[in-house]
Amino acid sequence: MAYVLKINGKQHVIDADGDTPLLWVLRDVLQMTGTKFGCGMALCGACTVHLDGAATRSCITTIDSVGDAAITTIEAIGETEAGRKVQQAWLDLDVVQCGYCQSGQIMSASALLMSNAHPTDSDINDAMSGNVCRCGTYNRIRDAIKLAATGAKP
Amino acid sequence: MMPATADREDSAALSRRTFLKASVTAAGGFALAFAVPSRSGAAGPPQANTLNGFVRIDPDGRVHLTIPMVEMGQGIYTSHAMLLAEELEVKLETIVLEHAPPNDALYANPILHEQSTGLSASIRGFWLPLRQAGAAARMMLVDAAAQRWKVDPAKCTVKDGVIFDPSAKRSLAYRDVVQAAAQLKPPAIDQIKLKPPGKFTLIGTAPKRLEAADKVRGRTQFGIDVIVPGMKVAAIAISPVGGGKPKQVNQAAALAVRGVRQVVVIDEAVAVVADHTGAAKKGLEAAAIQWDNGPNAVVNSASIVAQLKAGSETSGAVARNEGNVEQAFAAAAQRFDTVYELPFLAHAAMEPMNCTVHVRKDACEIWVGTQVPTVTQTRVAALTGLPKDAVILHNQYLGGGFGRRLEPDGTLLAVKIAKHVDGPVKVIWSREEDIQHDIYRPYYYDRISAGVDASGKPVAWHHRVCGSSVVARFAPPLFKNGLDFDAVEGAAEPPYALPNILVDYVRVEPASITTGFWRGVGPVHNVFIIESFIDELAFAAKQDPVAYRRGLLAHNPRALVVLNLAAEKAGWGQPMPAGKARGVSLQFAFGSYLSAVAEVAVDAKGKVNVERVVCAVDCGLPINPGMIDAQVQSGIIFGLTAALRGAITIKDGRVEQSNFDSYPPMRIDEVPRIETHIVPSTENPGGLGEAATAIIAPAVTNAIFTASGRRIRKLPIEEV
Numbered sequence: 001m002a003y004v005l006k007i008n009g010k011q012h013v014i015d016a017d018g019d020t021p022l023l024w025v026l027r028d029v030l031q032m033t034g035t036k037f038g039c040g041m042a043l044c045g046a047c048t049v050h051l052d053g054a055a056t057r058s059c060i061t062t063i064d065s066v067g068d069a070a071i072t073t074i075e076a077i078g079e080t081e082a083g084r085k086v087q088q089a090w091l092d093l094d095v096v097q098c099g100y101c102q103s104g105q106i107m108s109a110s111a112l113l114m115s116n117a118h119p120t121d122s123d124i125n126d127a128m129s130g131n132v133c134r135c136g137t138y139n140r141i142r143d144a145i146k147l148a149a150t151g152a153k154p
Numbered sequence: 155m156m157p158a159t160a161d162r163e164d165s166a167a168l169s170r171r172t173f174l175k176a177s178v179t180a181a182g183g184f185a186l187a188f189a190v191p192s193r194s195g196a197a198g199p200p201q202a203n204t205l206n207g208f209v210r211i212d213p214d215g216r217v218h219l220t221i222p223m224v225e226m227g228q229g230i231y232t233s234h235a236m237l238l239a240e241e242l243e244v245k246l247e248t249i250v251l252e253h254a255p256p257n258d259a260l261y262a263n264p265i266l267h268e269q270s271t272g273l274s275a276s277i278r279g280f281w282l283p284l285r286q287a288g289a290a291a292r293m294m295l296v297d298a299a300a301q302r303w304k305v306d307p308a309k310c311t312v313k314d315g316v317i318f319d320p321s322a323k324r325s326l327a328y329r330d331v332v333q334a335a336a337q338l339k340p341p342a343i344d345q346i347k348l349k350p351p352g353k354f355t356l357i358g359t360a361p362k363r364l365e366a367a368d369k370v371r372g373r374t375q376f377g378i379d380v381i382v383p384g385m386k387v388a389a390i391a392i393s394p395v396g397g398g399k400p401k402q403v404n405q406a407a408a409l410a411v412r413g414v415r416q417v418v419v420i421d422e423a424v425a426v427v428a429d430h431t432g433a434a435k436k437g438l439e440a441a442a443i444q445w446d447n448g449p450n451a452v453v454n455s456a457s458i459v460a461q462l463k464a465g466s467e468t469s470g471a472v473a474r475n476e477g478n479v480e481q482a483f484a485a486a487a488q489r490f491d492t493v494y495e496l497p498f499l500a501h502a503a504m505e506p507m508n509c510t511v512h513v514r515k516d517a518c519e520i521w522v523g524t525q526v527p528t529v530t531q532t533r534v535a536a537l538t539g540l541p542k543d544a545v546i547l548h549n550q551y552l553g554g555g556f557g558r559r560l561e562p563d564g565t566l567l568a569v570k571i572a573k574h575v576d577g578p579v580k581v582i583w584s585r586e587e588d589i590q591h592d593i594y595r596p597y598y599y600d601r602i603s604a605g606v607d608a609s610g611k612p613v614a615w616h617h618r619v620c621g622s623s624v625v626a627r628f629a630p631p632l633f634k635n636g637l638d639f640d641a642v643e644g645a646a647e648p649p650y651a652l653p654n655i656l657v658d659y660v661r662v663e664p665a666s667i668t669t670g671f672w673r674g675v676g677p678v679h680n681v682f683i684i685e686s687f688i689d690e691l692a693f694a695a696k697q698d699p700v701a702y703r704r705g706l707l708a709h710n711p712r713a714l715v716v717l718n719l720a721a722e723k724a725g726w727g728q729p730m731p732a733g734k735a736r737g738v739s740l741q742f743a744f745g746s747y748l749s750a751v752a753e754v755a756v757d758a759k760g761k762v763n764v765e766r767v768v769c770a771v772d773c774g775l776p777i778n779p780g781m782i783d784a785q786v787q788s789g790i791i792f793g794l795t796a797a798l799r800g801a802i803t804i805k806d807g808r809v810e811q812s813n814f815d816s817y818p819p820m821r822i823d824e825v826p827r828i829e830t831h832i833v834p835s836t837e838n839p840g841g842l843g844e845a846a847t848a849i850i851a852p853a854v855t856n857a858i859f860t861a862s863g864r865r866i867r868k869l870p871i872e873e874v
Binding site: 017019027031033074087094099100106128130134 | 226433556791827
């Protein structure tokens with residue numbers, strides 16, 4: 001059967017099995033490749049998107065489980081205030097290296113700031129420890145989240 | 155900042171365009187020329203990919219810089235662009251970056267003699283040639299302007315791509331003279347005028363990454379993101395035991411999955427081709443593959459270690475033999491003999507292995523992020539029987555490399571599959587396939603011995619490195635007389651005064667496990683051993699580890715400077731609370747000197763928490779301090795992850811680890827604070843992509859010893 005997904009404010013009709021992970025619908029069917037595949041088991045966070053503003057691992061989220069939830073991806077997160085601030089902070093502190101995990105990092109960080117305008121180190125650990133970065137950009141990620149939250153470099 | 159592809163441009167634009175070619179030849183010589191490209195006779199590759207050289211200036215003024223090495227997070231696109239832009243006198247933020255096509259004649263790294271991004275050689279290899287390429291281009295542009303004005307070119311000035319005449323009243327932009335400059339003879343290599351370091355305006359500053367804006371918006375195209383019209387995707391299962399073959403494949407069940415188009419069975423793997431990866435993975439599962447494991451199913455970690463241990467008891471190929479080691483041992487006041495072991499390691503780059511291939515009758519087109527484009531092209535030509543120029547390789551941004559993408563195996567496998575597929579196919583490995591079919595960092599079983607005099611100083615030193623040889627497999631001509639130069643790098647030339655030193659190497663190849671380069675290569679294993687052992691000797695001599703090292707460095711001022719700087723910035727010698735301690739390490743590798751001090755807490759149960767790392771770096775003239783700090787952070791976290799818990803183990807011929815649960819990366823909640831202190835220097839730049847990976851493990855294990863009395867001679871630190 002077909003599924004209707006609301007992605008970045010636009011409706012898409014997807015003709016695929018209901019147990020298809022959202023990640024592959026985004027990447028392969030809709031050719032929105034900003035969301036990344038890393039592990040397939042919700043262990044690395046590279047595939048993080050928002051479902052109604054909550055950080056969600058799209059690699060284990062089947063399309064039949066999404067329902068009416070609004071899906072937001074890295075391609076549109078800059079249209080939200082939190083997303084825009086996070087992306088700017090990422091640029092100001094030159095966070096990225098290879099960049100592959102950074103879509104997921106930015107989605108998790110944006111979701112954190114949407115629900116918690118002034119996260120503590122412990123809040124940052126809780127929200128971000130599901131996102132792996134093999135380049136080791138973690139210290140700049142922490143600083144950039146604080147910069148996005150406060151406007152001041154830590 | 156997507157690399158431009160000429161197949162998007164019309165031929166009229168191409169014929170109008172003028173190109174500046176500048177090249178380093180494989181032999182390390184330098185050639186530079188302007189040329190107008192022609193599409194005629196160009197077999198296969200689109201125009202932009204057949205360009206030679208580093209610098210191209212469009213008639214509209216856009217400056218394109220082709221970066222010879224690949225960007226995999228190390229920042230080379232920015233640092234190389236800085237070298238070119240410094241001498242070309244253009245604004246960094248206005249340039250367009252392009253991936254280099256495979257071409258050893260143009261893009262070989264002069265140190266590695268091929269177009270490979272590795273061995274932390276990208277800055278060292280191109281420090282001079284890229285500045286020369288930028289300067290030569292600038293001189294030709296200025297000459298063209300000077301001829302138009304009929305003035306002395308030496309009296310013209312240039313700023314941000316605009317040339318001013320001697321009166322500074324008239325000016326011409328590069329785009330206005332590029333056609334005329336194209337007709338000029340390039341300056342001879344000894345006529346190229348480089349800026350004196352005092353005039354640098356870019357080198358030594360910290361501009362941000364040129365590709366960052368795309369990366370934070372999810373717009374950067376990595377290999378895995380390639381989309382080719384008509385493309386299918388494939389999920390693969392590779393024989394879990396090396397040398398095994400598929401015995402039974404339920405093709406009907408796989409084909410019954412919606413979206414599955416084809417099942418491809420080859421010698422060592424099964425691929426399910428589908429419209430999207432979700433269907434391909436589901437089809438692969440439905441195929442319920444059974445394997446004939448073959449003879450390697452009996453291999454276990456224990457049998458490999460026993461094989462290495464036996465090898466370490468035989469003498470090896472001599473890497474260095476100075477003084478009289480035997481006599482020195484006999485005369486020593488005391489002798490220490492130890493064994494150090496380091497495990498197999500996977501690379502686990504965030505972007506899983508992948509490759510897109512379109513095999514046609516007369517050509518093979520490939521889209522992949524690879525550290526070795528020319529090697530890959532050659533190997534694919536051999537595999538397909540096509541001429542090399544019919545193998546068209548489009549390099550991509552790499553979602554991490556760490557040495558994994560120095561191997562063409564993923565591309566060769568994709569080509570074998572694509573040969574059976576009508577049209578382009580993107581083959582994506584699962585994380586499990588990526589970890590279980592890596593080409594692993596060798597397991598090392600090293601013996602190290604020292605004889606010390608009455609004061610505790612080492613007067614005799616013998617280090618025997620024992621492990622598989624990456625070089626013998628990777629570059630056979632460089633494996634000479636049984637010696638793997640990489641396996642002993644860092645061991646053959648420790649920074650310390652060692653009057654009588656013997657370093658030898660025993661090659662032992664474990665069955666069924668292929669080993670390869672892993673970030674930090676030889677030094678990452680040797681530095682751990684030497685720095686741990688030096689610490690053991692310091693404690694045996696009842697001396698402070700920093701003071702003991704200082705006593706062995708009178709001949710090595712740069713090493714002494716970084717050691718002292720790290721110690722000072724870390725507050726070495728200041729008291730620490732119970733259960734916490736500092737540990738130190740020092741190395742010279744990849745042309746750079748590093749010293750690290752780690753602050754580590756060990757709790758009552760032995761759990762280790764690394765809280766702070768201070769790293770002092772002398773990498774010669776610092777090109778971009780921002781990138782240096784990033785590489786120090788990156789290397790330390792990569793090395794620390796491995797030191798704490800990185801291990802690949804083998805059971806019944808299979809790799810036991812499979813995903814980030816069993817091969818756990820370090821996460822944000824456990825990273826230490828890391829401080830980088832750069833030593834000002836005007837020496838030639840050293841490499842830094844891998845150095846910090848090597849420095850960290852011994853700093854941590856030495857701190858653990860001080861904190862808890864536990865001496866770690868076998869990595870990883872945590873139980874596997």
